[in-house]
Amino acid sequence: MSFAQRTLGTAFVAVVAVLGTTVLGVAQGHDRPGALWSVAEAESISVVRSMRVRVRECRGLGRPVTHDGRRRYRHFRCLAGTRAPWQTYDTIAVLFVLHPLGQYTGPRTRYTLTNVRFIGGPGIP
Numbered sequence: 001m002s003f004a005q006r007t008l009g010t011a012f013v014a015v016v017a018v019l020g021t022t023v024l025g026v027a028q029g030h031d032r033p034g035a036l037w038s039v040a041e042a043e044s045i046s047v048v049r050s051m052r053v054r055v056r057e058c059r060g061l062g063r064p065v066t067h068d069g070r071r072r073y074r075h076f077r078c079l080a081g082t083r084a085p086w087q088t089y090d091t092i093a094v095l096f097v098l099h100p101l102g103q104y105t106g107p108r109t110r111y112t113l114t115n116v117r118f119i120g121g122p123g124i125p
Contacts, residue, residue: 036065036072041104045078048094049116053080058098075099084121092121 042058060073076098081090095117101110 035100035102036067036074037076037098037100037104038070038072039076041109042073042076042078042098042100044107045080045098045111046107048080048082048096048113051082051094053082053094054090055080061097082121093119095119 039058039060042060043055045055046052056079058076058078060071061075061077062073064071064073066072078096078098080094080096082092082094083090084092095115096113097115099112099114101112103109
């Protein structure tokens with residue numbers, strides 16, 4: 001075997017090893033319980049875009065992972081309600097997809113919201 005073939009073979013093995021550990025790390029990261037939330041944890045969100053809300057319902061998206069006897073999910077589709085300061089009942093629906101960014105530690109836990117939509121209320125179609 002020539003020097004070039006040995007060098008190429010060594011480089012190939014190194015690339016395969018790096019890719020293998022990266023893929024393995026990503027796969028393990030997605031199923032870690034700390035990266036997943038329960039429905040009750042998702043429903044604890046109390047602020048959406050600086051507006052106080054009351055979450056009515058969250059549904060887990062995708063396949064659940066059972067940990068500590070609880071079903072946990074990576075993403076949630078949620079419905080919340082809110083109101084203008086002068087109103088006595090919720091007149092605005094807030095729909096969003098919740099993406100936890102780490103282990104749940106309370107209502108102020110880090111998360112990101114996508115597909116946020118406000119429906120109803122004054123000035124909101």
